[in-house]
Amino acid sequence: xxxxxxxxxxxxxxxxxxxxxxxxxxxxxxxxxxxxxxxxxxxxxxxxxxxxxxxxxxxxxxxxxxxxxxxxxxxxxxxxxxxxxxxxxxxxxxxxxxxxxxxxxxxxxxxxxxxxxxxxxxxxxxxxxxxxxxxxxxxxxxxxxxxxxx
Amino acid sequence: xxxxxxxxxxxxxxxxxxxxxxxxxxxxxxxxxxxxxxxxxxxxxxxxxxxxxxxxxxxxxxxxxxxxxxxxxxxxxxxxxxxxxxxxxxxxxxxxxxxxxxxxxxxxxxxxxxxxxxxxxxxxxxxxxxxxxxxxxxxxxxxxxxxxxx
Amino acid sequence: xxxxxxxxxxxxxxxxxxxxxxxxxxxxxxxxxxxxxxxxxxxxxxxxxxxxxxxxxxxxxxxxxxxxxxxxxxxxxxxxxxxxxxxxxxxxxxxxxxxxxxxxxxxxxxxxxxxxxxxxxxxxxxxxxxxxxxxxxxxxxxxxxxxxxx
Amino acid sequence: xxxxxxxxxxxxxxxxxxxxxxxxxxxxxxxxxxxxxxxxxxxxxxxxxxxxxxxxxxxxxxxxxxxxxxxxxxxxxxxxxxxxxxxxxxxxxxxxxxxxxxxxxxxxxxxxxxxxxxxxxxxxxxxxxxxxxxxxxxxxxxxxxxxxxx
Numbered sequence: 144x145x146x147x148x149x150x151x152x153x154x155x156x157x158x159x160x161x162x163x164x165x166x167x168x169x170x171x172x173x174x175x176x177x178x179x180x181x182x183x184x185x186x187x188x189x190x191x192x193x194x195x196x197x198x199x200x201x202x203x204x205x206x207x208x209x210x211x212x213x214x215x216x217x218x219x220x221x222x223x224x225x226x227x228x229x230x231x232x233x234x235x236x237x238x239x240x241x242x243x244x245x246x247x248x249x250x251x252x253x254x255x256x257x258x259x260x261x262x263x264x265x266x267x268x269x270x271x272x273x274x275x276x277x278x279x280x281x282x283x284x285x286x287x288x289x290x291x292x293x
Numbered sequence: 294x295x296x297x298x299x300x301x302x303x304x305x306x307x308x309x310x311x312x313x314x315x316x317x318x319x320x321x322x323x324x325x326x327x328x329x330x331x332x333x334x335x336x337x338x339x340x341x342x343x344x345x346x347x348x349x350x351x352x353x354x355x356x357x358x359x360x361x362x363x364x365x366x367x368x369x370x371x372x373x374x375x376x377x378x379x380x381x382x383x384x385x386x387x388x389x390x391x392x393x394x395x396x397x398x399x400x401x402x403x404x405x406x407x408x409x410x411x412x413x414x415x416x417x418x419x420x421x422x423x424x425x426x427x428x429x430x431x432x433x434x435x436x437x438x439x440x441x442x443x
Numbered sequence: 444x445x446x447x448x449x450x451x452x453x454x455x456x457x458x459x460x461x462x463x464x465x466x467x468x469x470x471x472x473x474x475x476x477x478x479x480x481x482x483x484x485x486x487x488x489x490x491x492x493x494x495x496x497x498x499x500x501x502x503x504x505x506x507x508x509x510x511x512x513x514x515x516x517x518x519x520x521x522x523x524x525x526x527x528x529x530x531x532x533x534x535x536x537x538x539x540x541x542x543x544x545x546x547x548x549x550x551x552x553x554x555x556x557x558x559x560x561x562x563x564x565x566x567x568x569x570x571x572x573x574x575x576x577x578x579x580x581x582x583x584x585x586x587x588x589x590x591x592x593x
Numbered sequence: 594x595x596x597x598x599x600x601x602x603x604x605x606x607x608x609x610x611x612x613x614x615x616x617x618x619x620x621x622x623x624x625x626x627x628x629x630x631x632x633x634x635x636x637x638x639x640x641x642x643x644x645x646x647x648x649x650x651x652x653x654x655x656x657x658x659x660x661x662x663x664x665x666x667x668x669x670x671x672x673x674x675x676x677x678x679x680x681x682x683x684x685x686x687x688x689x690x691x692x693x694x695x696x697x698x699x700x701x702x703x704x705x706x707x708x709x710x711x712x713x714x715x716x717x718x719x720x721x722x723x724x725x726x727x728x729x730x731x732x733x734x735x736x737x738x739x740x741x742x743x
Contacts, residue, residue: 167351170320170342192320201317202379203357210352229352230558231582233383233533233683235710235730237703252728253687257557258530258584260685260728278702278710280685280730282531282582284558380708381732383533383683385560385580387553402578403537407707408680408734410535410578428552428560430535430580432681432732434708467651470620470642492620501617502660502679507653529652533683 147181147251151223158183158215165211173208175215181251183215188244189267200240202277205247205265209234209279212249213261217283220254226289230258232281240276242269252280259283297331297401301373308333308365315361323358325365331401333365338394339417350390352427355397355415359384359429362399363411367433370404376439380408382431390426392419402430409433447481447551451523458483458515465511473508475515481551483515488544489567500540502577505547505565509534509579512549513561517583520554526589530558532581540576542569552580559583597631597701601673608633608665615661623658625665631701633665638694639717650690652727655697655715659684659729662699663711667733670704676739680708682731690726692719702730709733 151157155178162168162175168185171193176184185208187193187200195201210232218227249263265277301307305328312318312325318335321343326334335358337343337350345351360382368377399413415427451457455478462468462475468485471493476484485508487493487500495501510532518527549563565577601607605628612618612625618635621643626634635658637643637650645651660682668677699713715727 161346164346165351166342166344167353171353192316194316196311196314197376201315201357201360202382203317203321203353203360206356206360206382207351207353210356226347229386231383231385231531232352232356233381233730235381235702235732236379237705237710252685253725255687260687262728275703278712278730280683280728282685381681383580385552385582387555387560402535403575405537410537412578425553428562428580430533430578432535461646464646465651466642466644467653471653492616494616496611496614497676501615501657502682503617503621503653503657506656506660506682507651510652510656526647529686531683531685532652532656533681535681536679 147220147254149180149220154180154219157223158219161218162215167207168211171204171207178219181216181220183212183219183249185212185247186244189240189242200245202236205240205245205277206234206279208245208247209263209265209277212247213263213279213281214283216249216251217259217261220251221285224288226286228284228286230282230284232279234277234279236277238274238276240267242267244268257285259285297370297404299330299370304330304369307373308369311368312365317357318361321354321357328369331366331370333362333369333399335362335397336394339390339392350395352386355390355395355427356384356429358395358397359413359415359427362397363413363429363431364433366399366401367409367411370401371435374438376436378434378436380432380434382429384427384429386427388424388426390417392417394418407435409435447520447554449480449520454480454519457523458519461518462515467507468511471504471507478519481516481520483512483519483549485512485547486544489540489542500545502536505540505545505577506534506579508545508547509563509565509577512547513563513579513581514583516549516551517559517561520551521585524588526586528584528586530582530584532579534577534579536577538574538576540567542567544568557585559585597670597704599630599670604630604669607673608669611668612665617657618661621654621657628669631666631670633662633669633699635662635697636694639690639692650695652686655690655695655727656684656729658695658697659713659715659727662697663713663729663731664733666699666701667709667711670701671735674738676736678734678736680732680734682729684727684729686727688724688726690717692717694718707735
């Protein structure tokens, strides 16, 4: 329990609808695992198409699900008619992304009226064991009257 | 002319071979446009599969080609037996990625012995006109004796 | 010439008045060198009080003048009744800050209505020669109706 | 208990000696509160000399103690002959720094052999109540054989 109270009681349905509209998540093969107020988890099975030259998942795959996990965490706290936009997001890469899947756990660090700060931690799961592979911290903008087309 | 002298005369062939090994670039549909010492350009045609919920290219696509453009810029200055690893990369998003294609222009800002700092600017090209859509700045590590498998 | 047109013709006087109100710049010993539309330069003589444990200028001194240089660059493009706030600023440190003085050259990379993206490059000047010591990129917020108290 | 085992049993004395050598911390008026393996806390009384134009503590003061808190957290895990260098550090500002003092709590997020990733959270204490004012995440380099001059 992080203490956040959603302004839109249908926040989960809205986030799920928006996730489903992100064709890019489908291209990657990402799946929305869970949505709670200010907290979203996304999983991405690692497969050869996601690899970089060393045979690990490309950092772009980790960045992308981190962005969606933190961004949708922010959106989960917004009003029904508000959309979300990534202003900036920095990722620090801690270890190679190898194993069966990547998991991004996003959460809101501060929910402002116009800007929200979010974080996502990315883990690589291999044989049931998680390794912390990336930390992302960024700024998300509230777009009043520009609800994501759900 | 940026004044960088490559340590490996075959830098372009090496960068091209490494780019070709990044399956993830192929999944996105990215193409290596040009390689010069400390400077790499990558283009990515925008198509529905890359979109987020507002109908623009997902920021993850911009981040990914920015990472590869800046990272391969760094690698172009490394010795033949050195590999490159992204330590961290932050992107600031300036405008929506819409139009025919994204173009990432990477360059090395400082070439250290163990760490390099690189930047990539991402533009969206629409009807022959470029809009600056993102700025990425990051740190890349030199991996001695761990040349990317070319 | 960067092509920016200031919305407030008195932008220079306003930026100078705001700089003078930053007690922290006085504590550091920083001086406002020049103000142009979207471009501000700040100089900081290096002295023992600014040092870290290795005898170089503390990165906090570089960050602080980079923040003020980029932030005031943003403010130079704002309307007379708008204030500026740093949302986030990342610095990459390239070389030790040693010599007679640090110089931060800020400029606006994108001037949005609500958010601006700015960059500052920090140089260390020693015996008339400049070394590039840091790159900072960040987001600055426009505060309508909350002009800095000039 | 974060599970870190220091490689130098005298880590606390070494960090304290290094902190005392940072003249810049003295100029700011910062004090080293506590040192544990991978965790360092620094406090900074807010006074007029630290203010920016709105009357709050300048973000440079917050950045500086965040850098020292995260950097010394990294150093606390290093061998006796290793020094620490900030590679990059990004700060997200959440709220104005107002009240009696700023407190930076640093901790190591990943301790690598050559690079460490650290985080510092900055709080402003006013009448016994803490407000979260900043989050900083950055990369710190291990400098073998270049111990900070203790």
